[in-house]
Amino acid sequence: MAWGAMFNGHAASGSWTGPRLQWHVNxxxxxxVRLALHHFRALLExxxxxxxxxxxxxxxxxxxxxxxxxSCMSKLTRHLLLWNQDHLRSLRAVHIPGKLNRAADELSRQPSRPGEWRLDPEMVQLIWELFRYAQELFVCYGGQQRLSHWIVDTIVLDYQTTGQCGNNLLDQIANITAEVLPLTDVKTILDVVFNTSEKALVSSSADPNKLVSDGNRVLKASEKLVSLLVKPTDTTANVSFTLDTVEVEVFMVGQNVTLDKIPRLDTTNSSVDIDLIGIAKNNSDGSAAVAFMSYNxxxxxxxxxxxxxxxxxxKTMMSTVISATLPKTTNPKLTKPVNFTLKHIREFDPSGSLFCVYWNISExxxxxxxxxxxxxxxxxxSCVHLSTFALIMQTSPSESDSLMExxxxxxxxxxxxxxSLALLTFALCQWSPGVNNVARxxxxxxxxxxxxxxLLTQQFLIRIRPQKVLCDVISGVLHFLxxxxxVWMSIEAVLLFICVKNLSQISSKKREVxxxxxxCVIGYTVALVVVSVSVGLFPEGYGSKHCWIKIDKGxxxxxxxxxxxxxxxxxxLFINIIINLNSTLKNLNAEVSQMKQTKIMAFKTLAQFVVLGCPWILGFFTKDSKTLEILFLIMNSQQGTFIFLVYCVLNEEVRQQYRKCFRCLCCGRKQH
Known part of the structure; x- marks a missing residue:
């Protein structure tokens, strides 16, 4: 039995010997194909x-x-793919009928020629043993498997991923014996490790022991994979990459390093300062490496x-979880404490206590x-050892004041x-032509x-808060409203001031200011511009724990x-209104005095203190005063009440229309 292949007029062939004579024809x-590729390698490169x-x-x-x-064809396919990754740009296959494949077929029928080359079986076995993890390592994710080590293409399988597959993956990573892996392979495996752990999280979220076990295994696997990026260097070298789930910074120094201090290792939400030069000097080979990871x-x-x-x-996690290790460093003893800078990923509560913590097996x-x-x-x-770290804020539960709630x-x-009553009144009642209710x-x-x-957001906050986008949108809409x-309070204040200033002319001139x-353009455009600029400059400022604006960065x-x-x-304007109203009422003639009752006008003006939002000033002084807090709550929640009283109940024309409406309702009931 023999084999044969053709490429652009060049031929290759050989004979099957030994155990291969018993192999299946497939x-x-x-x-x-594999032997042909090796034979024509110079032409195919x-x-x-x-x-x-x-x-x-x-x-x-x-x-x-x-x-x-x-299994036989699977192993051969892996060899093909590994070779393809190093020598070809792509490899595909098509079926050709046997009658059109006569040249190669004839070669396969020829006896082997003297001196025909073949791969040395012992050397092949040695190479395969050296990289045996490539034979064993399958990464399961989303109904797919990925073979890592020079290969990132997916192999579609006929079964679904299970939690057992994720456990097997972490075990396979722990058993890798290679010293160095290519960056692309590490990224590929890490990406799938974290995606697999997220899938497994769904089934284990209620079991603390399972969470701890999975967390430890994922930490161990990720640290092992990142350590495979470390390779010997005479001076300095670094590797960094970012995935959706993790950011990695690796820095290596050798015995000929000229730096006095390595640069700070930065990720999006954290950074580390470590005396790697001092650590390297304490090692016999004068080298050291640090791996810094930030887990999202x-x-x-x-x-x-x-x-x-x-x-x-x-307890609230205030930072991303980070890890710092000294992979492939003979003497990992620190020469000085390591400083970590952790960005707050959640709203900071000044009343809370912050703790720099590290993970110790189960806590x-x-x-x-x-x-x-x-x-x-x-x-x-600042920590005197390396491990997995985080920043946790501890706060006392807010005292539930049922009366205040x-x-x-x-x-x-x-x-x-x-x-609602005020809006119905403004919409349904007839108003004199000179009255401008647009602002109200x-x-x-x-x-x-x-x-x-x-109100609805606070009542359903537990359901809304986990949906970050919804919470951000709600806080932005509240900001605008x-x-x-x-802004409309300010417009109302300006209109009232103009009205009071022109009160002496009210009997002779009625006009819309x-x-x-x-x-309307002023009322909504100003608010829209402020919110738009805020979103553009700092979109992360929305979505606090109460779905309101964050206090971060002011x-x-x-x-x-x-x-x-x-x-x-x-x-x-309110102070000027009082002064002008007092002066104007003194100078009004009898005709005007009969038209406007002084006491009612004064009460309306005083009521404007609430309508114009002036009691909101109390909000700056309610922190340490329960009385002011209650007063602030009542005054500002009742702006609608004061608007209804001032502009509806105390308006004679509106009261007459109310009486007419009530009479109609009463007459209708009597008739029935």
Whole structure:
């Protein structure tokens, strides 16, 4: 039995001897392809290759990059793919009928020629033993397997991925004996490791022991894989890459290093300062390496609840989980403490306590780590050893004040009812031509929607908070609605000031101060511009734990800044209104005095203190005062109530229309 192949007029052939004479014909056909590629290597280097074979199994195994039906053909396919990765740009196969494949077929029928070359079986076995992990390592993910080591193409299988597959993968990684792996292979395996762990998390999320076990295995596997990026160097070398689930920085120094200090190793949310030069000097070969990893999803496995402190506290993971190791370093003893800078990934609570912790088999502990510096954006931790670290904030549960919660709920609901009544009155009642209700109507609409959305958000916060996008959108909409409400308060203050200034002319001149369209443009455009600029400059500022604006980096001032300006303007206008109203009422003639009752006008003006939002100033002083907090809650939740009283109940024309409406309702009931 023999084999044969043709390439551009060049021929290659040989004979089958020994155990291969007992092989299945499909295995021999695939082995022929492998031998032909080796024979024509000089002609094929760097090309796209199309193999024509009259054996359908050979074509299928090459195109599908293997299968589980035949172990013999699977092994041969792996050899082909490994060789292809180093020598060809691509490898595909097509079926050719036997009658069209006569040249190669004739070669396979020839006896072997003297001196025909063949691979030395012992050398092949030695190479295969050296890289045996490539034979064994399959990475399972999403119904697929990936063969790593020069190969990142997927092999579609006929079965679904199970949790057992993920466990086998981590075991295979732990058993890798190679010293160095290519970067592409490490990235490929790491990516699938974390994706597989996320799938397994669904079934183990309720079992703390399973979470701890999986977390330890994933940490061990990732540290092992990253250590395979470390290779000898005389001076310095570094490797870095970023995946969706992890960021990696590896820095290596050799005995001829000229640096006094290595650069800080940075990831998106963390960085590390380590005296790697000093560590290298303590090693006999004068070399050392540090691997720094920042895990974006590890907190789902190594939860902050594993920080064993008093049970009556709330633990929050304030940073990404990070790991720092000294792979392939003979003497890993630190010469000085290592400093980690951890960016806060959640809203910082000034009343909470921050702890720099490290993972110790089954729990987070603080031994050997301390907080050097902290602010609202980041914390610097100092540790005397290397491990897996994180930043955990511990806060006392907020005291549940049922009375305040009930008062808040009742006040907001009452305010919403009166906002609705005011809007119905503005819409259904007939108003004199000189009355401009545009600002009041839009003020009611903005605050009604803002209070309603905020109330619903807080009632369903547990369900909304995990949906980050929804929470961010809600906080942005609330920002816009409350800001537009304040802008309309300012417009109302300006209109009232103009009205009071022109009160002496009211009997002779009735006019609309500004057009409705122009007021609407001002009322909503200002708020929209502020929110748009805020989103453009710092989109991460939305979505606090209450689905409101975060206080990070002073972003809260995108709301407080405009509010402070508007409140200051409204307060100044309110004072001027009182002064001008007092002066105007003294000079009014009898005709005007009969038209406007002085006491009612004064009450309306005083009520404007609430309508114009001036009580919001109390919000800056409620932190340490329960009384001011209650007063702030009542006054600002009842803006709708005061609008309804001032502009509806105390308006004689509106009251007459109310009486007429009630009479009609009463007469209708009597008739029935």
């Amino acid at each position: 295995c021999l056909e695939l082995l022929t 760097g090309r796209h290759l199309l193999v024509q074979s009259d054996n359908t199994a050979t074509v299928a195994y090459i195109n599908r990059q293997g299968s589980l039906r035949s 999803t590890m907190e789902n496995l190594l939860k902050p609840d594993f920080f064993n402190t008093s049970n009556d506290t709330i 987070w502990i603080v031994d050997g780590c301390s907080v050097l510096e902290t602010n609202s954006r980041f914390t610097v931790c 009930l008062l808040n709920l009742v006040c907001v609901i009452v305010g919403l009812v009166f906002f 109507i839009n003020l009611c609409v903005s605050l009604l929607l803002a209070h309603l959305l905020f 409350f800001l537009s409400g304040f 500004l057009s409705s369209g122009f007021l 972003f809260i001032w995108s709301f407080l800044g405009p509010v402070c300006v508007i409140l200051a303007l409204n307060t100044i």
